[in-house]
């Protein structure tokens with residue numbers, strides 16, 4: 030699907046983000062800088078936090094990043110034959126300005142674009158197939174769904190336009206202590222309502238038809254979040270924006286951004302798992318006392334601990350995602366917040382697709398669809414089926430038609446059985462790759478409360494943001510916010526935290 034006009038406002042913001050950035054680190058008259066900061070987790074959130082912390086606090090502070098597994102977290106690749114493929118987070122929206130800024134600053138390139146073509150499968154047949162011709166797609170959509178499709182583009186653009194405000198706020202150094210404050214600053218009460226109702230409720234309320242929701246919107250939420258139109262309206266809008274044109278990925282793999290940010294931040298990577306975080310009080314030189322956070326961790330050489338002035342947790346505090354205890358805090362901080370993460374199994378197969386499985390009579394050599402989305406149909410065991418390109422496009426590469434064996438990626442809620450794989454493929458090479466991700470929250474609005482960004486005085490939690498929406502850019506936005514928040518709270522710059530009506534106040538600043 031490819032219609033999207035970038036509004037003038039977003040273009041203005043793009044320019045703004047390239048402009049010089051504030052350096053508060055060198056402001057005179059501020060309290061002494063912190064000496065040591067810990068970041069827990071080296072996914073895109075943790076590594077971006079290290080990068081922004083360096084920007085805020087300057088060269089003097091020691092930053093340690095704890096990570097027991099691979100740098101990148103949910104951004105990961107697997108090798109199939111001689112080439113590597115994304116198994117986790119794969120596509121980035123053209124208006125994800127932090128991700129764009131990272132690669133520009135780190136000297137990384139975008140992967141070369143290979144044209145894609147989408148179809149929708151209802152478990153029996155293809156109910157929609159994108160044509161190479163924009164006008165044909167439009168007419169088909171108009172014929173079937175009236176103006177729903179055009180109105181969806183406008184609705185998503187309206188949300189995106191407000192979303193883009195966050196870049197201006199962050200450029201001016203504003204930060205937010207809860208997900209709700211952040212959402213409210215972007216889109217007022219409208220965004221809070223959107224995040225606390227289902228996408229289905231939100232879109233029915235806007236006059237979209239149930240048929241359109243089932244046939245077009247659900248396949249999009251299923252491919253992006255493995256869930257139905259009962260996800261929250263905010264993540265739903267993010268998901269629909271993910272059906273825009275111009276989506277990109279990082280040459281060499283998206284996780285390259287994480288290692289690049291880590292290197293650029295001059296943080297130290299500590300290959301260890303954090304087990305607990307507590308407060309320790311120590312006498313200070315001035316005769317008073319100072320409190321520190323004691324981070325306990327287990328690495329290859331056994332358990333150890335270190336003291337920090339500031340700690341930022343950049344991994345979800347949920348069952349199956351991490352297991353960190355917070356002894357002695359009042360009010361208590363739970364190891365696991367309520368709510369669970371949704372499983373998406375990512376299976377990569379090198380094989381020959383059985384196009385008849387998709388109910389099409391096209392010859393395999395004519396079948397050039399790259400992304401098969403699915404409706405919420407009973408008995409449909411897959412969320413999506415995509416012909417995937419390697420993380421680096423070899424010279425002269427063309428996406429092969431379905432008559433040639435190639436690499437396909439299936440997202441499904443459960444691991445696929447041999448029988449299921451036999452149904453989809455005529456033949457397949459041994460050595461399929463399966464990754465069972467606890468991928469993103471299981472969205473069940475309305476929700477009572479989102480976890481806070483501030484867990485304690487100088488202890489912060491990035492992944493609270495995932496309850497609004499989980500995406501690379503959301504973690505990057507939360508990372509910038511956490512670094513700003515940590516800086517402003519350290520120096521008691523309350524005028525830069527949770528300010529109301531920023532949208533109106535900053536209007537003149539453009």
Ligand SMILES: Cc1cc2nc3c(=O)[nH]c(=O)nc-3n(C[C@H](O)[C@H](O)[C@H](O)COP(=O)(O)OP(=O)(O)OC[C@H]3O[C@@H](n4cnc5c(N)ncnc54)[C@H](O)[C@@H]3O)c2cc1C
Pocket residue numbers: 069070071072073074075095096097098099100101102103104116117118119120121301302303304343344345350351352353373375466467468469492499500501502504
């Ligand atoms: C299958 C799939 C497809 C997706 N598709 C997209 C997409 O196309 N576009 C998009 O924008 N997003 C996508 N996402 C979402 C995106 O990948 C995530 O939102 C993002 O990568 C989260 O980054 P993070 O750094 O916040 O968390 P994570 O990447 O989960 O990083 C947390 C890190 O913390 C570490 N950790 C855990 N416990 C501890 C501990 N006790 N001590 C120290 N470290 C610890 C973990 O090992 C991990 O490396 C997808 C996700 C999945 C799974």
Ligand SMILES: *[C@@H]1O[C@H](CO)[C@@H](O)[C@H](O)[C@H]1NC(C)=O
Pocket residue numbers: 383385386451452454455
């Ligand atoms: C391909 O799929 C069709 C439809 O599901 C099925 O009838 C046929 O047996 C499959 N072909 C092979 C060789 O498995």
Ligand SMILES: *[C@@H]1O[C@H](CO)[C@@H](O)[C@H](O)[C@H]1NC(C)=O
Pocket residue numbers: 209221225475476477478479
């Ligand atoms: C979400 O809505 C429910 C009722 O529908 C309400 O009780 C709750 O406070 C709301 N949560 C937020 C975070 O606004």
